Amino acid sequence: xxxxxxxxxxxxxxxxxxxxxxxxxxxxxxxxxxxxxxxxxxxxxxxxxxxxxxxxxxxxxxxxxxxxxxxxxxxxxxxxxxxxxxxxxxxxxxxxxxxxxxxxxxxxxxxxxxxxxxxxxxxxxxxxxxxxxxxxxxxxxxxxxxxxxxxxxxxxxxxxxxxxxxxxxxxxxxxxxxxxxxxxxxxxxxxxxxxxxxxxxxxxxxxxxxxxxxxxxxxxxxxxxxxxxxxxxxxxxxxxxxxxxxxxxxxxxxxxxxxxxxxxxxxxxxxxxxxxxxxxxxxxxxxxxxxxxxxxxxxxxxxxxxxxxxxxxxxxxxxxxxxxxxxxxxxxxxxxxxxxxxxxxxxxxxxxxx
Numbered sequence: 329x330x331x332x333x334x335x336x337x338x339x340x341x342x343x344x345x346x347x348x349x350x351x352x353x354x355x356x357x358x359x360x361x362x363x364x365x366x367x368x369x370x371x372x373x374x375x376x377x378x379x380x381x382x383x384x385x386x387x388x389x390x391x392x393x394x395x396x397x398x399x400x401x402x403x404x405x406x407x408x409x410x411x412x413x414x415x416x417x418x419x420x421x422x423x424x425x426x427x428x429x430x431x432x433x434x435x436x437x438x439x440x441x442x443x444x445x446x447x448x449x450x451x452x453x454x455x456x457x458x459x460x461x462x463x464x465x466x467x468x469x470x471x472x473x474x475x476x477x478x479x480x481x482x483x484x485x486x487x488x489x490x491x492x493x494x495x496x497x498x499x500x501x502x503x504x505x506x507x508x509x510x511x512x513x514x515x516x517x518x519x520x521x522x523x524x525x526x527x528x529x530x531x532x533x534x535x536x537x538x539x540x541x542x543x544x545x546x547x548x549x550x551x552x553x554x555x556x557x558x559x560x561x562x563x564x565x566x567x568x569x570x571x572x573x574x575x576x577x578x579x580x581x582x583x584x585x586x587x588x589x590x591x592x593x594x595x596x597x598x599x600x601x602x603x604x605x606x607x608x609x610x611x612x613x614x615x616x617x618x619x620x621x622x623x624x625x626x627x628x629x630x631x632x633x634x635x636x637x638x639x640x641x642x643x644x645x646x647x648x649x650x651x652x653x654x655x656x657x658x659x660x661x662x663x664x665x666x667x668x669x670x671x672x673x674x675x676x677x678x679x680x681x682x
Contacts, residue, residue, distance in 0.1 A: 366400030436570035443589025445554035448606040450478035453551040459669030465546035471510035473553035484655025526558035571601035583626035608641035640668040
């Protein structure tokens with residue numbers, strides 16, 4: 329086997345995740361050349377210049393080539409397939425595309441709910457997803473807060489990041505590989521309002537659930553909007569939930585609204601995994617004193633009503649707020665959140681056994 333054949337063999341190990349075939353078979357490798365100094369150069373022809381997977385594919389191609397004896401450096405130039413090549417590729421692969429029912433394998437689905445707005449439900453959803461991802465799980469987030477989506481901002485995902493093919497919607501990927509679908513990923517500007525009535529919102533949520541190419545996930549987290557109307561009802565009735573995680577804050581007003589959410593979930597006979605009290609206290613970094621700056625906790629009362637455990641009290645932490653505001657929620661390191669991730673995993677298992 330000559331050197332070019334060795335390099336092409338190595339590149340056959342690099343799979344396009346969207347199509348499921350190797351990049352040599354797909355005709356994506358062009359002008360492969362090895363110079364006398366051990367530098368390999370080639371053009372990677374993409375189906376679109378904005379392909380969100382191009383960095384992943386090029387990184388794997390570079391790694392595969394550097395494993396070939398005699399290769400010291402790899403230079404990759406990005407190109408684009410012609411329209412005729414794209415059409416031929418589409419026609420070639422179309423009959424082989426599996427149905428979503430065959431493709432999607434989701435272990436458990438957890439809805440994060442409060443009923444009350446402003447309690448940090450989306451940040452809890454995002455940090456829970458990050459914690460599960462750090463444990464080695466494959467995680468996705470369905471942002472069901474259609475008119476007030478926060479998830480893309482927390483992860484620093486730009487607008488317009490969703491794509492699709494004949495099989496369905498391709499979710500955006502965060503830096504650590506969490507899959508996300510959200511209305512804000514369909515918009516060209518993140519602050520464009522979504523002025524839709526209930527039936528359209530419900531239809532969008534159903535479309536995100538039924539038409540997204542999630543692939544294999546250990547956990548899918550559904551970030552619910554405030555309230556107990558159409559959007560929340562759609563999720564609770566249409567998606568097979570493993571359980572609901574309730575989020576509250578210490579204020580009596582918040583606890584009153586969250587109790588409405590608890591009663592709604594109970595009426596629909598959906599398991600409540602547990603309760604999280606967010607913004608529970610502030611701990612002074614100088615002397616360690618704890619200040620309940622939002623008042624006395626009512627979390628135990630809500631937990632008793634829900635018949636579920638109080639899993640965690642999360643503190644007010646300015647560093648967490650700064651990271652979330654700057655789209656770096658994956659950088660958050662909160663010990664209380666690590667404990668919550670373990671508790672959620674344990675209680676979801678217990679709920680599934682009952």
